[in-house]
Amino acid sequence: xxxxxxxxxxxxxxxxxxxxxxxxxxxxxxxxxxxxxxxxxxxxxxxxxxxxxxxxxxxxxxxxxxxxxxxxxxxxxxxxxxxxxxxxxxxxxxxxxxxxxxxxxxxxxxxxxxxxxxxxxxxxxxxxxxxxxxxxxxxxxxxxxxxxxxxxxxxxxxxxxxxxxxxxxxxxxxxxxxxxxxxxxxxxxxxxxxxxxxx
Amino acid sequence: xxxxxxxxxxxxxxxxxxxxxxxxxxxxxxxxxxxxxxxxxxxxxxxxxxxxxxxxxxxxxxxxxxxxxxxxxxxxxxxxxxxxxxxxxxxxxxxxxxxxxxxxxxxxxxxxxxxxxxxxxxxxxxxxxxxxxxxxxxxxxxxxxxxxxxxxxxxxxxxxxxxxxxxxxxxxxxxxxxxxxxxxxxxxxxxxxxxxxxx
DNA sequence: GTCTATAGAACGATAGAC
DNA sequence: GTCTATCGTTCTATAGAC
Numbered sequence: 001x002x003x004x005x006x007x008x009x010x011x012x013x014x015x016x017x018x019x020x021x022x023x024x025x026x027x028x029x030x031x032x033x034x035x036x037x038x039x040x041x042x043x044x045x046x047x048x049x050x051x052x053x054x055x056x057x058x059x060x061x062x063x064x065x066x067x068x069x070x071x072x073x074x075x076x077x078x079x080x081x082x083x084x085x086x087x088x089x090x091x092x093x094x095x096x097x098x099x100x101x102x103x104x105x106x107x108x109x110x111x112x113x114x115x116x117x118x119x120x121x122x123x124x125x126x127x128x129x130x131x132x133x134x135x136x137x138x139x140x141x142x143x144x145x146x147x148x149x150x151x152x153x154x155x156x157x158x159x160x161x162x163x164x165x166x167x168x169x170x171x172x173x174x175x176x177x178x179x180x181x182x183x184x185x186x187x188x189x190x191x192x193x194x195x196x197x198x199x
Numbered sequence: 200x201x202x203x204x205x206x207x208x209x210x211x212x213x214x215x216x217x218x219x220x221x222x223x224x225x226x227x228x229x230x231x232x233x234x235x236x237x238x239x240x241x242x243x244x245x246x247x248x249x250x251x252x253x254x255x256x257x258x259x260x261x262x263x264x265x266x267x268x269x270x271x272x273x274x275x276x277x278x279x280x281x282x283x284x285x286x287x288x289x290x291x292x293x294x295x296x297x298x299x300x301x302x303x304x305x306x307x308x309x310x311x312x313x314x315x316x317x318x319x320x321x322x323x324x325x326x327x328x329x330x331x332x333x334x335x336x337x338x339x340x341x342x343x344x345x346x347x348x349x350x351x352x353x354x355x356x357x358x359x360x361x362x363x364x365x366x367x368x369x370x371x372x373x374x375x376x377x378x379x380x381x382x383x384x385x386x387x388x389x390x391x392x393x394x395x396x397x398x
Numbered sequence: 399g400t401c402t403a404t405a406g407a408a409c410g411a412t413a414g415a416c
Numbered sequence: 417g418t419c420t421a422t423c424g425t426t427c428t429a430t431a432g433a434c
Binding site: 029030104108109112143144145146148149154156157158160161163164165167168185188189190191192193194195196197 | 228229303307308311342343344345347348353355356357359360362363364366367384387388389390391392393394395396
């Protein structure tokens with residue numbers, strides 16, 4: 001049952017998709033409502049006919065992006081042919097493909113600039129679309145977490161630590177290895193550490 | 200040979216110490232020149248008699264903070280009585296004591312808001328005061344790094360990953376363990392990973 | 399050396415014509 | 417539903433009196 005889209009709905013979608021590009025690239029604080037309007041090809045005040053304020057646009061974008069993230073995590077967790085490590089490698093690769101400048105600039109750095117209500121909502125969306133699906137991976141029987149770390153903590157640490165390596169000043173593994181292998185190496189470092197375990 | 204401090208030098212020191220508090224707490228972008236002047240008890244334009252611009256104040260602050268960081272790392276590396284892990288635990292505790300909101304908000308998040316010359320200088324200061332001293336630790340013969348990771352990469356990963364855990368939405372180890380033990384646990388997770396190594 | 403006053407730019411958001 | 421015009425705020429930085 002495909003519903004015909006009104007002109008207003010089309011413009012609203014256009015704004016969301018334009019905002020998605022800019023918010024993912026620059027984060028909430030560095031994105032102006034004029035940036036979004038320019039990409040959408042409308043004037044800045046026209047945006048306010050479709051959304052109450054900048055925060056409402058952002059949270060709708062997080063909702064859209066989050067659904068994509070949940071989808072790629074869900075796909076990855078259920079791939080039975082792959083070893084667990086390769087499955088997680090595919091998951092994290094897909095997450096960072098969605099976030100060209102990392103997850104932190106899109107989610108974590110935006111948090112402080114929202115209203116209290118917006119902060120609560122962002123925390124909820126982050127948990128629902130990023131952390132809970134990843135917790136599903138760490139709950140798999142074939143994944144062995146260290147006993148001090150709970151599955152939902154592991155999900156948060158994984159995203160935050162990978163993001164830190166992703167946007168680091170330096171580059172892991174030297175300049176000779178491909179970015180694909182760097183992702184896999186970063187993942188191994190988060191999972192198994194940067195040092196050899198002592199006896 | 201103690202030199203008497205002129206009034207101008209005293210005001211300059213006052214500005215730097217006030218700016219240090221605010222920059223460490225909020226980072227470069229969220230700190231206004233009025234914030235700094237208010238804490239110093241002067242008017243905002245008076246600052247411009249002592250510094251060319253906001254960036255110059257920030258880079259002088261990074262220079263001061265950085266010297267303190269190099270100092271606590273140097274002290275920690277040379278403590279021969281402690282086991283290497285306890286030594287690194289003491290080092291990272293002291294680094295994060297200097298940065299009440301983490302290293303990232305002070306260094307990494309400021310980078311994008313500086314001029315190209317300022318970015319080069321910040322990168323230089325970060326390497327000189329944070330990474331190089333920590334590389335000294337990872338070069339110690341009793342520290343066993345994973346073979347894929349070079350000592351200077353380890354230094355960068357350590358600071359970035361600890362910072363990510365420090366400012367994470369969630370809290371490692373549950374609410375029952377003290378923040379002191381959380382620091383030690385976070386350090387272990389960076390060094391040895393969050394998962395059990397496979398056979 | 400520090401002040402008042404203000405320039406000049408960017409921002410989020412609103413008013414009101416069409 | 418979209419536009420032009422503009423309000424009110426905040427920001428870095430400068431001009432010029434004292």
